[in-house]
Amino acid sequence: MAQNEAGNSTDETSLKNIFDQAMKLFDNIENSNEATNSDPVQMTIKSAISKLEKATNLVSVSGMFSKNESLDELPTETLQYLLLPALLGTLTLKLVGPPRKELIDVAEIYFKDFLQRCKDYGVTDVEVPQTTEGTEVALPRPQSEQAKIANMVLSREAKIRRYKEMKELKEKLSTLSKAMSLPSVDDETKRNYFTTMLLSYVSQALDEISSIEQEKPLLEYMEKHAGEPKPKERPRTPLRPVIITRDAVQKAVYGAGYPALPSMTIEEFYDQRVRDGIFPASGTNIAHTNIQSTEADADEEEKIRKERLEEEDDLEELERKRNMDEYKDDHRRGWGNRHNRS
16 A cells, blocks of 8 residues: 555656656747747657657556546646646647648547546536547538628637637736746645636637648648649740831831731720720720820920021021022922833
8 A cells, every 4th residue: 555655656756747847848849939840849849749648648547537526626736737638739730740631630639638628627618529530421501691691700709709718818827827936836826827727728729629620621632632733834925026106107117127026006006905905995096196196296396496496596597497498499399200201
């Protein structure tokens, strides 16, 4: 009898040491600024998982928990060991290397085991989602739009409520953790601290299970289509330069001079863009009118400029006009046209 008591005492001491070491590693991982997939963080995660698994084995061997007990019947120091599956599920999701589908399946088992144990002890009254693998599940009936909207509202309200609860629990944990650091912390404070931590992880576990259920179909789809060849990308039409001409005469000139380049008038260019859906159908005349009005404005400005120079007796302008008059006297109009002349 004495030997058994001594053995149990040794096991409890070893369990507490292992659990405390694992919790220190867990806190370091949660508060680390390094990337989760970095080698140092991954090594810490694996070390913490190993210690938590040892602690879980010791708890199982000791028969510490039973469905026939209530939370009030459990010793204060043992309450923290109810967290083991939640901690293992959280760290499992952080692992990198094994197939993601395997990781989320293991993590889901941990979270559901944690929720079920908390429900058995009266920590929470949430319904634990049941695993449906290997059994036929009836397809849900189609819902009306009103029913879908109602479900969305309920889901949104549940998320808001859980968010508020999590915020309150974190604030309470922050206050209790300061009290736990005191050397003379009493049993009631410890019990309150462990219970609050359990409630916090209940909310986290529900969120993680919801995320896992959303991730599963994506992973199953990727696994199903992993061996299929990727669809070929549709070949893109190479870009080609287009010479925009003012009218059909320029189009003929540019077309003859640059046969390799497509050429079109403004109207043709605009019609093409209308057929492509880029320009509005009513914009052809507007574009042409704008160009014509721009040219007319330029000619009018040039005419005004010449008249102003004449009025100011500009020497260069007077010289230019005198030379032009002499040129016209010496070169009568039509002299250079030899068409149809013998």
